[in-house]
Amino acid sequence: MKIAIIVPMEIEAEYYRKYFHSGSRKMFGSTVFEHFYVNQNDIYLGLSGIGKVQAAINLTCLLSQVNIDLILMTGTAGSLQQEVHQGDLVIAKTFSYHDVHNTLAGDYVEGQIPGEPAVFDLDSCERNNFIQFIHEQNLSYQEGLIVTGDSFIGSQEQKDQIKSNFPNALGVEMEGAAFAQVCHHFKKPLIAIRAISDNGDDGANDDFDLFAQKSAAKAAKIICKYLEKMK
Template sequence: MIGIIGAMKVEVEGLKKELKDLKVTTISGIEFNQGFLNGTPVVIAVCGIGKVFAAICAQTMILKFGVDKIINTGVAGSLSPDLEVGDMVVATAVCQHDMDTSGLGDPVGMVSGLNQIFFETDKALQELALESARDKDFKCVTGVIATGDQFMKDTVKGEFIAATFKAVAVEM
């Protein structure tokens, strides 16, 4: 089963309307909408803003609904001059731009314990997303998407994230 997470209602509302055989379950205040999307079993949820909410939602999807793939969908800010509002970015990897244990000698972004900065995304899901974009004639690029618990409004910070992580987009 595939889990689809959006931080805000607007990011998944259209998908939820397309669900067949809908079953709604509320766990820890999160509404999980389970059903079939174009014949594929899915569970869709609005997790709330921030990495902690996303992690709680993802863990619940895995433990309670048995999802084996998770898609995070929603709005992101461009870090590339080639992107415009409405363009699509498919992540090849993700990173946490606000993870910083550099005071301990780690590079910025390093997730201690896992000792990784970048987490590659599922190649089969990447290809499905790219194929979908081509079918709908969307402009689509691939690249690193950086996440953090900050609403980005600072151009200097955005330039730092783009340079440090080679990210094409930043999301919350």
């Protein structure tokens, strides 16, 4: 299989390089992807950049030139629920945009772009296989809706506004829905894993630097172990 692993930041990519060795480098669009072989699979490791546009550009450039079979997105997210804590693993079931508001423009729901689905559903055989692996490893996780926007959520006011429109959302981040939208159009399966780095409230800025590296390491370890078991 050809598998893409895309993370937002360099500090997250570093953890994968501890597992992958002797990779080559190639530019796709404006992003360098490192190419590795793991268990007879082609692995493309690259950075999405921060935010929706960067994420969409960089994934689209890769998919336009390589027939990728599976996209794995890892990284961090802020919690939107009291029962979702720092360090928790969240596997996205659906994505939506928390900063898209078109309900006055027609028969649309919050987060829906005209011409696009109400939410981006990630259900696939590949995702089901990954969930089975998670169960086999006895790893605790939560799954559900994650929402995406171009702002770092660092205040209770921001958090409350998002929850008023998406009361069931588990987490908030800055790239996932853009990935999901691109994968929807390319008809590619996406597995999105977010480790909770902060509470998305007034303490988020203090928490983020402390937990981002720890959260990224946790997600990378899981993904690398999964790749080692893939056939």
